Amino acid sequence: MQRALTYGVLTALVALSLGYFGEAWMGWVLFYIGLSVHLGMHYRNFSRLERWSRKPVLDASLEGDGEWDRVFRRLYRHEKELLEKIGQRERDFARLIAAVHAMNDGVVLLDGGFRIQFCNQAAERQLGLRSATDRGAPIVDRVRHPSFVDYLGKRDFSRRLVLRLERYFERVLAIELMAYAEDCWLLQVADITQTDRLDSMRRDFVANVSHELRTPLTVLSGFVETLQEMEVDAEARQRYVHIMGEQSQRMQSIVEDLLRLSSIESAPPPPDQPVDMARLIDKLHRDAEALSGGRHRIVLDSEGQGNLLGSESELVSALANLVSNAVRYTPSGGTITLIWRVSAAGAEFAVQDTGIGIEPEHIPRLTERFYRVDRGRSRSAGGTGLGLAIAKHCLSRHQATLEITSTPGAGSRFAANFPAGRVTGG
DSSP: OHHHHHHHHHHHHHHHHHHHHSOHHHHHHHHHHHHHHHHHHHHHHHHHHHHHHHSOOOOTTOOOSTHHHHHHHHHHHHHHHHHHHHHHHHHHHHHHHHHHHHOSSEEEEEOTTOBEEEEOHHHHHHHOOOHHHHTTSBGGGTOOOHHHHHHHHHTOOSSOEEEEEGGGTSEEEEEEEEEETTTEEEEEEEEOHHHHHHHHHHHHHHHHHHHHHHHHHHHHHHHHHHHHHSOOOHHHHHHHHHHHHHHHHHHHHHHHHHHHHHHHHHSOOOOOEEEOHHHHHHHHHHHHHHHHTTSSEEEEEEESOOEEEEOHHHHHHHHHHHHHHHHHTSOTTOEEEEEEEEETTEEEEEEEEOSOOOOGGGGGGTTSTTOOSSHHHHHHHTOOSOHHHHHHHHHHTTTOEEEEEEETTTEEEEEEEEEGGGEEOO
16 A cells, blocks of 8 residues: 555656656646545545544554554554553453442442432342342332331431331341432441341340349348348248248359350360260269159160260250259159260260150240240249250350250150261260
């Protein structure tokens, strides 16, 4: 192409020479031919530039003659740099979107009319949204909870909204709305179900501790006032003092169990020291017989040999609670079986009784602090309401699980299952 342009210029120069030194008409013909070739090359390059401007693409073959070649090279370089910048922006944007989707909190972007512009995966799970189909839809058409609709309608977003969605398995969400950019809103959703549950447990714990201690304190204060204000005979005084002693012992047991539970929760992981399970189970068997006082048939069923790695005191505390509960809640004449199994899968210590049994709705909450199926029956049996909570924490510190099965009127089975990693040779 460079050569064609050069030939056009040379032809025009030759034509001018002929016109000056020779035939005039021949010179003009050659001049117009050369000029036409020269203008044709410019027109061709201009046409290529005009077509490229309509749909710019990165084309290394885009080249021209003389100044045109330099123009095309600059365009190619600028287009390449622009595409690289666009590609980097797209990668940055993709990483940003991926980060937003990875967040545990839900994020929903809304326009001024509270229409959905974007939502991350957490918001989809929490609010039941679908990013692919809900874009542009008013969020109140997708989240129709009355509290949420009222929250948006009042447009007072100085406080967060706590939303309880029972249809989502009693999920509790904290919703905050804040303005950003121009007439845009960011809706942030945090799942506070676990925090709400812990707060509820804390409130119940404080209420239960107060209730458990109030009863013996009321008894004590009543008898103290009676002894201070009334003359009673020696026999009545002795009876009152005996009851006061029982109530004081009850309060002491509650405080000791609370301290033991707190100590277990804050203690470092238990040591990996071998615990002689044959000796421990024999002790539990003898303790069960002593606690029963001959009112029950106590059976020991052992299969396999092996010891456990961990803290002997914590294992005693956990397993002894299971045994004492079975004795307390099994009527006289019943059978209590202590089971010890060791296999390649791990080890199991279970206590099976023929007692009164437990209704299914109570089983998931039995290990909660102070939870009682029947408060009156539990107190008469002498429990503090903390035994199973202590047992659960001790077992979890040994990577063990507590499995509870029960049939009302037929008895219960409490099984502590230990992983193979906690079992060592017998």
